[in-house]
Amino acid sequence: MSSKNIIEIQGLHKSYSDHKALDNINLSIGESKIFGLLGPNGAGKTTLIRIINQILEPDQGVVKFAGELLSRKHIHSIGYLPEERGLYKKMKVGEQVLYLAQLKGLSKKDAKQKLSYWFEKLGAENWWNKKVEDLSKGMAQKIQFITTVLHEPKVLILDEPLSGLDPVNSLLIKNEILELKKNNTSIILSTHDMNSVEEICEEVAIINHSKKILQGSINEIKKNYEENLWTIIYDGNQMNFTNAVWGGWELINHISLNGNINKAEIKLLNDFTINKFIKGIVDHVEILEINKKIPSINDVFIKATTDE
Amino acid sequence: MSKIGLIISREYLTRVKKKTFILMSFLGPLLIFGFVLLTSYLSQENKEKYEILVVDESHLFDSILRNSDKYHLQWAPNGKDYNEIQEIFKKDDQLDLLVYLPVNLIKTNSMTAKCLYKEIPSTGVQKHLSSIINEAIELYRVNFNNIDISTYKSIKTKINLDVVDIENKENRNIQRKAFVGIALAFFIYGFIFLYSVQVMRGVIEEKTNRIVEVIISSVSSFELMMAKIIGVGLVGITQFIIWAIVTMIMSITIIPLLIKDKLNPSLQMNDELVKNSFKIDPNNEAIQFIINEVQWSYLIVFFILFFLGGYLLYSGLMAAIGAAVDEEADTQQFLLPLTIPMVFAILMASKVIDDPSSSLAFWLSEIPFTSPIIMIVRIAMGIGDSSVEVWEIILSLFLLTITFIGTTWLSGKIYRKGILSYGKKASYSDLFKWLKN
Numbered sequence: 001m002s003s004k005n006i007i008e009i010q011g012l013h014k015s016y017s018d019h020k021a022l023d024n025i026n027l028s029i030g031e032s033k034i035f036g037l038l039g040p041n042g043a044g045k046t047t048l049i050r051i052i053n054q055i056l057e058p059d060q061g062v063v064k065f066a067g068e069l070l071s072r073k074h075i076h077s078i079g080y081l082p083e084e085r086g087l088y089k090k091m092k093v094g095e096q097v098l099y100l101a102q103l104k105g106l107s108k109k110d111a112k113q114k115l116s117y118w119f120e121k122l123g124a125e126n127w128w129n130k131k132v133e134d135l136s137k138g139m140a141q142k143i144q145f146i147t148t149v150l151h152e153p154k155v156l157i158l159d160e161p162l163s164g165l166d167p168v169n170s171l172l173i174k175n176e177i178l179e180l181k182k183n184n185t186s187i188i189l190s191t192h193d194m195n196s197v198e199e200i201c202e203e204v205a206i207i208n209h210s211k212k213i214l215q216g217s218i219n220e221i222k223k224n225y226e227e228n229l230w231t232i233i234y235d236g237n238q239m240n241f242t243n244a245v246w247g248g249w250e251l252i253n254h255i256s257l258n259g260n261i262n263k264a265e266i267k268l269l270n271d272f273t274i275n276k277f278i279k280g281i282v283d284h285v286e287i288l289e290i291n292k293k294i295p296s297i298n299d300v301f302i303k304a305t306t307d308e
Numbered sequence: 309m310s311k312i313g314l315i316i317s318r319e320y321l322t323r324v325k326k327k328t329f330i331l332m333s334f335l336g337p338l339l340i341f342g343f344v345l346l347t348s349y350l351s352q353e354n355k356e357k358y359e360i361l362v363v364d365e366s367h368l369f370d371s372i373l374r375n376s377d378k379y380h381l382q383w384a385p386n387g388k389d390y391n392e393i394q395e396i397f398k399k400d401d402q403l404d405l406l407v408y409l410p411v412n413l414i415k416t417n418s419m420t421a422k423c424l425y426k427e428i429p430s431t432g433v434q435k436h437l438s439s440i441i442n443e444a445i446e447l448y449r450v451n452f453n454n455i456d457i458s459t460y461k462s463i464k465t466k467i468n469l470d471v472v473d474i475e476n477k478e479n480r481n482i483q484r485k486a487f488v489g490i491a492l493a494f495f496i497y498g499f500i501f502l503y504s505v506q507v508m509r510g511v512i513e514e515k516t517n518r519i520v521e522v523i524i525s526s527v528s529s530f531e532l533m534m535a536k537i538i539g540v541g542l543v544g545i546t547q548f549i550i551w552a553i554v555t556m557i558m559s560i561t562i563i564p565l566l567i568k569d570k571l572n573p574s575l576q577m578n579d580e581l582v583k584n585s586f587k588i589d590p591n592n593e594a595i596q597f598i599i600n601e602v603q604w605s606y607l608i609v610f611f612i613l614f615f616l617g618g619y620l621l622y623s624g625l626m627a628a629i630g631a632a633v634d635e636e637a638d639t640q641q642f643l644l645p646l647t648i649p650m651v652f653a654i655l656m657a658s659k660v661i662d663d664p665s666s667s668l669a670f671w672l673s674e675i676p677f678t679s680p681i682i683m684i685v686r687i688a689m690g691i692g693d694s695s696v697e698v699w700e701i702i703l704s705l706f707l708l709t710i711t712f713i714g715t716t717w718l719s720g721k722i723y724r725k726g727i728l729s730y731g732k733k734a735s736y737s738d739l740f741k742w743l744k745n
Contacts, residue, residue, distance in 0.1 A: 017741045053525040055728070080525040084730060086518030091322070102314050103526040147522070 006031040006155055006186040007052065012061035014047055021047040023210040025061070029155075029188060029203075034181050036201035036218075036297075037190040040305055044210040045190050046083065049157055052188075053080050066154070076105040079153035083160045083190075085144050087132045094128035097147050104151040111150065118146045122172070138169050145173060149180060156180060159190045174200060194298040204297065208305045218297065225300045228268040229293035230277075235260050236285025245280030248272030261288070311527050312535045319510065319539025324546060333550040341558055358404045358433060363393050365411035372444040379436055381407075397424065405429060407437060414448050486661040489688025492607065493681045495548075496615050497654055500680065501647075503544040504623035508639065510536050511630030511727070520727045529724040534716070537623045544619060545612070552608075603690070610687050610701070617708035618680030621715055622646060628719035631726030632734040641736075653678035657685050664695040676711035679704045718743060 005028040012025040021044045029035045039045050050056040052063060054075065063070040065077065087096055094115075101111035119125050122142045132140060141164060149156060158177070162170045178200060181187055189201060197204060198218065205215040214221060229252065234241060241264065242251060249272055253265040268274060278287065295303070309317070323329055357377065363384045364370060375381045384393045390408065397406040408422040421441055423434070450460045511533075514520040523532055629642040653672060660669040664686050673683040673696065683704050686696040725742035726734060 017744070050728075055521065055524050055529070075526060078525070080522065082518075082521040082525075084518045084521055088513075088519055089517055099314070099318055100522065100526075102309070103311055103523065144522075 004031050005029060006066055007188075008064040008067075009048075009052075010062050010064075012048070012051065012063070013059045014044075014051065014056065015059055020210050022051075022058070025207070025212050027205055027212060027215065029186060031186050032181060032184045033203055034177065034187045034189060034201045036197040036204035037188055037207070038192075038194075038197065038204055038297075038301060039207035043207045045207055046159065048207070049080070049082075049159060049188070049190060052155075052157060053078060076151060077154045079104075079148040079151065079156045081144060081148040081156075081158045081161055083163075087140060087143065089131070089133040091132060092128070093124075093130050093132060093135070093143055096132060097143065097150070100147040101150050104153075106151050114150050114152075115146070118150060122146060122176075137164055138166060141165055142169070142173075145176070149176075149185075152185075154184075154186060156185050156187045157190075158187065160192070161189070162191070162193060162196060194296065194301060198297045206301060206304050214300075214304050221300055222295055222297070225295045225303060226292075227295070230266050230268065230274060231289075231291045231293055232264050232266065232287065233257070233289040234262060234264070234281070234285040234287050236262070238262055240284040241281060244284040245277055249277060265293070312531050315523075315527065315532060315535035316539040316542070319536050320542050320546075323506070323540065323543045329543070329547070333547060334554060336547070336551050337554040337558060340555070341562070355404070358429070359402050360405045360407055360437075361393070361397050361400075361403050363390060363406065363408045365390075365409060366414050368414050368448060369409055369444050372447045374440045374443060379433070379440070394424065398426075405433075405437075407441075409441070413441075414445050486664070486685055486689045488607070489685035490657055490661070492611050492684045492688060493654065493657055496611065496618060496680050496684055497650055499544055499548065499615055500618045500622050500650070503540050503619055504626040506543070507537055507540050507623040508626035508630035509636065510540065511627050511723070512633065512636055512639075515631065515727050515730075516634065518730075524727070529727060530720045533624075533627050533720055533723050537620065537627060537716075540623065541616065541619055544615070548612075548615070606691075607684075607688055611684060613705060614680040614684055614708070617676075617705065617712060621676055621680075621708065621712040622650075624712065624716035624719040628722035628726065628739075631723040632739060633726075634731065634733065638733050649675075649677035650681065653681035657682065660685055661689070664689045669696075670700065673700065674704050674707060676704075676708045679708055 007027070007029040009025055009027040012022050012027075014020075014022040023044075025044075025048060027048075037045050037048070047056060051058050052070070054070065054072065065074045068074075091099075097115055098108060098111050101115065102108060106114070119128070122145070124139070124142055124146070127135065127139065127143070132143070135143065145161065148158070156177075161173060161177070165173060174196065177187060177189070189197070191197060201218060203215070203217050204221060206213050216224070237260070238254065238256075241262070248269055250267045250269060251264060252267050255263050257263050266277070268277065274290070274292075278290070281287070358379050360379060360381050361384055362369070362373065362381050364373075370383055373381060384396075388396070394406065397403050404426065406422075406424040408424065410419045410421070413419045413421055421438075423429070423437055429437075446460075446464075447457075450457055514523065520532075527535075625646055629639055629646075632642065633639050656668065656672055656678075660666070660672065660682055663669065669682065669686060672678045673686050683696070683701065687701065689695040691698060691701070722739055722742050
C-alpha cells in the first residue's frame with residue numbers, strides 16, 4: 001500500500017439479517033486529506049464508518065490503519081462525531097467533556113489543559129458548570145466537536161458535522177476542520193451538504209446500494225463527468241445560430257435574454273470541437289461569451305447515483 | 309484509571325450523588341422503623357381503662373368474674389330487663405362495653421355471651437373478656453364438682469411447643485425463623501427490581517440522548533454494558549450497607565431509650581407516639597428470638613450473594629430490554645416475562661415455609677429465576693435436614709452463576725444491536741434476529 005494512505009480498506013463485506021450493507025468495498029484515504037464519503041441515505045456509509053470505529057465487525061475484508069491491521073489500539077487515534085450524537089443531559093459540561101476525554105485515553109490533567117484551549121477558541125469558556133440540558137443546540141454541537149478533536153486524533157470522522165448549525169457557527173466549524181487538516185489530521189467527512197464537499201474536500205468516494213461506485217479527487221471526478229456542455233451568449237437570430245452548423249452538436253436549451261441577445265446551451269457530440277463550432281457560427285451571429293459547463297459535485301452525485 | 313473503571317465510577321457517582329439516593333439512604337430505614345412503630349401502635353389498645361357493664365342473668369358470676377382497674381366491671385342494677393339495661397348503657401357516656409351473660413351460660417356449653425359496644429373493642433380486649441368469662445365458668449364448675457382449686461390449677465396447663473430437629477438441635481422453631489427470611493426475600497426482590505430497572509433506565513437514557521455511539525467508539529458495547537451493571541450494582545450494595553448501618557445505629561440509640569422509658573416510668577418522652585406505642589421489654593420473647601436464634605452472620609453473607617446473583621441475572625436482561633426500546637413506555641411487553649417468576653417466588657414463599665424440604669421448595673430454590681428469593685427463606689429457616697442442605701445452596705449458587713453468565717452473554721448480543729437501532733420499536737422477532745446474527 002501507499003505510505004500516504006492513512007486508511008486502506010480492502011474487500012469489505014457486511015450483511016445484516018435482512019440486507020447487505022457493504023458489498024466488496026475497496027477504499028483508500030490519503031493522509032492529511034479531507035475525504036468526502038458520499039452516498040444516498042441507507043447506502044452503507046454509517047456501517048462503513050462504524051467498522052472503521054470498531055463499533056461493528058466486518059463479515060469479510062480488512063481495514064488497515066497507517067499500514068497496520070486495525071485493532072483496539074487505534075481507538076485513541078480516531079475521533080468520531082456520529083450523525084446520531086448527543087450528551088448526557090443531566091451532567092455538567094465540564095464533567096462530561098473530562099469524562100469523554102479520559103475515555104479517549106487522555107489524562108485528567110492533559111484533558112483540562114487542552115479543554116481550556118478549545119473552550120476559549122470556540123467561545124465556550126463560561127459553559128463549564130452549565131448542565132447540558134441548558135445549552136442550545138448549537139452550543140451542544142460545539143461541545144461535541146470539542147470532545148471529538150480534543151485527544152488530537154490522526155483521523156477524524158465527522159458525520160454531518162454542520163447539520164443544525166447556523167451559518168456563523170457552520171463557518172467556524174468549517175474553518176476548524178481546515179485548520180486541523182493543515183496540522184496533518186486526516187478527515188473523513190460524511191455529508192449530504194454538497195456545497196461543503198466542494199468547498200473543503202479534496203477527494204470523495206460515493207457509495208450507493210452498498211457498493212462503491214466512484215472515488216477520486218474532486219477535479220478528476222468532475223472532469224470524468226464533463227459532458228462537453230457549453231453555454232454561448234450571442235447577439236443574433238436564433239434560426240441563423242441553429243442553422244449555421246450542421247451535425248456534431250445538440251441544442252440542450254435556449255433562452256432569449258434581451259432583444260436579440262440569446263443564451264444557448266449546447267452539447268458537442270463525439271470528436272466535434274468547440275473551435276469547429278465557433279468557426280461555423282462566427283459569420284452568422286456575434287459571439288458575446290463562451291463558457292464550458294463544469295459539473296458540480298451535486299450534479300455528479302445525482303448522475304452517479306441515478307444512472308446505476 | 310482504566311476505561312471500564314472510569315465508566316463504573318461515573319455510573320456509581322452520578323447515582324450516589326443524586327438527592328434521591330441520599331434521601332432514600334436515610335428515609336429507607338426510617339420508613340421501615342416507622343412502619344414497625346405504626347403497626348405496633350395500631351395493634352396497641354389505645355384506651356387506658358374500660359368501664360364494662362355486666363348483665364349477669366344467672367347471678368352466679370359476681371364473685372368469680374375477675375375484676376381489674378383496666379377492665380373495670382360494674383354490675384347492672386337488679387330488677388331491670390336486658391332491653392332497659394341496653395338503654396342505660398347507651399345513655400351513659402362513662403360506659404364503654406356491655407357484657408351480657410345469659411342465664412344458662414354457666415351451666416351449658418350451648419349459649420354465647422354477648423359484648424355490645426359503642427366503639428369496637430380491639431381483639432386484645434375481646435380476648436381478655438372471653439378469657440375472664442371462661443375462667444369464671446371453670447371456677448364455678450370446679451367448685452360445683454367439689455374439686456380442690458389447687459388440684460385443678462396443677463392439672464390445667466398451657467404449654468409451648470418447641471419444634472426441634474433431631475439431627476441438629478440448633479434447628480428449632482424454623483417456621484418462626486422463616487419470617488426473617490421472608491423479610492430478607494422482600495428486600496432481595498425489591499433491590500433486584502429497583503437496581504436492574506436503573507440499569508435499564510441508564511441504557512435508555514444513553515440511547516435517547518444519542519451519546520451511546522460516542523462511548524462505544526471508545527470501549528466495546530459489552531464493556532459499557534458490564535460497567536453499567538457493575539456501577540449500578542455497587543450503588544445497590546452501598547445503599548444496603550448504609551441501610552444496615554443506619555438501622556443498627558437506630559437500634560442502638562432508639563431502642564434503649566424506649567426500654568428505659570418502660571423501666572423508668574417517670575422519664576418523660578416528648579414523642580407521644582413513641583411513648584405510647586413502642587414500649588419494648590428487653591426480655592420480650594420476639595426480641596430474644598431475633599437476637600439469639602436467628603443466624604445473622606451467615607444470613608447476611610448469603611443475602612449479599614443471592615442479591616448479587618439475582619441482580620446480575622436480571623440486570624443483564626434489563627440492559628438488553630433498555631437497548632431494544634426507544635422509550636420507557638415500550639418496555640412493558642418485555643418486562644412482564646421477567647416480573648412473573650419473581651412475583652411467583654414471593655407468592656410461593658408461604659408454601660415453602662410450610663414445608664421447607666418439599667420438592668416445590670427444592671426446585672424453586674434451584675431455578676435461578678426464583679432461587680434468590682426462595683433460597684434466602686430456606687436458609688433463614690436453618691441449614692440442615694429440616695430445611696436446606698449445604699449442597700443445595702452450593703448447587704443453587706452455581707446454577708445462578710452459570711445462568712447469569714449465559715444471560716449476560718445473550719443480553720450483550722441484543723444490547724450491541726439494539727443500542728444502535730433508533731426509531732423503531734423492537735419486537736420479540738427482532739430480538740431473536742439480533743441473537744442469531
